[in-house]
Amino acid sequence: MTSEPRIRVTALRKTFGSHRVLDGLDVDVREGEAVALLGANGAGKTTLLKILATLVRPTSGTAIVAGHDCAKDAERVRHEIGLIAHASYVYEDLTALENLRFWTTLAGLRPSAAALASALGSVELDRAADERVRTFSAGMKRRLSLARFVLARPQVLLLDEPFAGLDQRAKKWLEEHLASFKARGGAILMATHSFGRELAVADRIAILAGGAIALDTPRGALSADDVQRLYGLHTEDAP
């Protein structure tokens, strides 16, 4: 572990008109660490991820990713991040291989045919490489999104409900993939509503309420019930 966090968010504020979504939020994610961000609907989880992904500008405060300021040096930040949001960012009328080639070329990479095939193989889509994405399930589209990051090798993954809509096999696959990303030194910030096995990949749990981190604790031996109890204590979204 290095002393400099891969993600450092300090006194972050974001308002939409008169609505204050983030209000002095602080959170760090270090190399080889995954933080699960829990919070009720509208708590600001997606807004935080979008600020870190340079898609939304913060009202005030700083968000640093891999040493670069998200507001002032967005282009450098984009080289270091992989975002998996609700949308998979794939063209449905292109095949898996064409999608992968398009996005990696756009990102300035020039992967060989063998590298593209290998990336698709690593997300278990090699057999569907020449099939149009229109025929894919949600899980397959998510895996295709991840294939881009196999080639781009970002330092930071920003995940918004990454397990949503996936079947058990796809969840297991994603869990293993995220674990290996962490093992390679990557940092993960994951927004989720789940208290179950999806949290297994997290090293810390941060609960977002009132626009700030209400609780930031190591996951350690916390069971799903413990997490649910803590979540109920710190949010108005008690089960």
Place this chain on the structure above:
Amino acid sequence: MLVERRSKETLNALFFFALLLLFVFQFAVGPDRERLAGTLPGLLWLGFILSGLLGLGRTFVVERENDCWEGLLLAPGDKSAIYVGKLAGNVLLMLVVEVLLIVLFTIFFDIDLSPAIPTLAIVVVLGTIGLASVGTLFAAMTAGVRARELLFPVLLLPVQVPVLLAAVKATEAGLAGEPLAAYAHWLQLLAAADVIYLVAGVLTFEFILEP
């Protein structure tokens, strides 16, 4: 272009739109040959701009429908590559529709445009680049706006006045068989507008995409 080639959504829509336009023009102008000769350049470019507006307005529809707009924003690197790629696609699509329109014009109005083909080719290519370079830029500007279908032509048409003026005048002179020297200044204006619009598009596209 691969997505469009497979879906053919825009091309099919533009083809039928062009066909409808020609029916309307046919009824409006009637069989009077002199009247047709006077209005032909304007009708041609009216057809080009109307079908162009439809096509250009759909530049980023595929990104919206596939939820890929944010993906484009997130792509690291030079964003002008996206602009140039989209522009090339638009120019190609518009040229296909315009050639189709010209062929249909000759059939519907029973006219021989073959002597004016070299002039027409130059004017159409220059005019299309001018239309598409601003159109692609404004399509990106309005992609995230709710009333984009209204806003897009309102923004685009005033900026296109020099291109349309020069294109119609050069087409008129070309069809009338005037020597190149008589309308070279219109071609120069078209070329200058193209260069300005293209450079402005390449330089500003990145800022338009930024949140």
